[in-house]
Amino acid sequence: MHSTLTASSASDTLSATHHHAMACLNCGHEVPDRFCGRCGQDAHHTHRLTMADMLHDIPHSIWHVDKGILFTLKTMISRPGPTIRAYLAGKRVDHFRPLSLLLIVTSFYALVSSVLHIQMLPPKDPSIPDAVWQMQQASTGFMMKYLSWCYIAMVPVWALFARWFLRRGGYNYAECLIIVAFITAIMNFFAVLYLPVLYAYSGTPQIGTVSLVFMLPVFGYATWAYGSLLAHTGMSLAGRLWRGFMTYLLGYLTCVIVMVSLTYALNWSTFKEAMKQEMQKQASATKPAATPQTR
Numbered sequence: 001m002h003s004t005l006t007a008s009s010a011s012d013t014l015s016a017t018h019h020h021a022m023a024c025l026n027c028g029h030e031v032p033d034r035f036c037g038r039c040g041q042d043a044h045h046t047h048r049l050t051m052a053d054m055l056h057d058i059p060h061s062i063w064h065v066d067k068g069i070l071f072t073l074k075t076m077i078s079r080p081g082p083t084i085r086a087y088l089a090g091k092r093v094d095h096f097r098p099l100s101l102l103l104i105v106t107s108f109y110a111l112v113s114s115v116l117h118i119q120m121l122p123p124k125d126p127s128i129p130d131a132v133w134q135m136q137q138a139s140t141g142f143m144m145k146y147l148s149w150c151y152i153a154m155v156p157v158w159a160l161f162a163r164w165f166l167r168r169g170g171y172n173y174a175e176c177l178i179i180v181a182f183i184t185a186i187m188n189f190f191a192v193l194y195l196p197v198l199y200a201y202s203g204t205p206q207i208g209t210v211s212l213v214f215m216l217p218v219f220g221y222a223t224w225a226y227g228s229l230l231a232h233t234g235m236s237l238a239g240r241l242w243r244g245f246m247t248y249l250l251g252y253l254t255c256v257i258v259m260v261s262l263t264y265a266l267n268w269s270t271f272k273e274a275m276k277q278e279m280q281k282q283a284s285a286t287k288p289a290a291t292p293q294t295r
Helices: 002-020 051-063 068-078 080-089 098-116 130-153 155-165 173-200 207-228 237-266 268-286
Strands: none
Touching (some): 068 080, 080 173, 080 207, 130 173, 173 207
């Protein structure tokens, strides 16, 4: 009797499940759960579109932006090593994809900095030749505008440095690409947060000091983040931090060299004129003063 009731109850439950199952609007397959087992479409979000759906869909369609970006930023800032290692180990559903994160943060930085027009040089010294001043403006402006994009372009090169200095961690090159993308995204995120401070000191005599103050915590974070990826190796803290520092330093210097080279290449005529005026200035400064003639 009991088995008959159990079988009947199971049959009723199965019948109710089939009764409430809906057909997938994409392929027509019966969908008892949220997602279609044949094509994967979400069967519970196929209602008539509204403006709220469109506002959500614009960023999501371009960058796949969702709540995971805030979680990833938070965990990458507070515990970068464990976060990246968990992502590499397969725990990825809660995390934002590193390359998408890097592109979003860098794009936002480029947008805001282009609107603010921050002047990274102090007021012009009257003794500086005009061509030299123009070259300095071109250099700092180019660096301010494109350095973050250079970070993205240099990710494959940066990953080579990470592959070498973090080799004790057992990371392959593809994993090093993920590591560099995550950490570079956070560095660019810090740059976004610091833009209002730079804007407040734009074109003032203190702008150089303010820029240096920003670089110090960025260097510190990158050193700690890269070094924390070796925490499982048993290496000393000093050894981990040294390898983290070298990974960031060599990648940063590579970006600076590339940016400086591009700046001079794109402003070669201005650079030549600046050198000419600087040499004339030095020559006039070292030229001995004419002695008065005596009768």
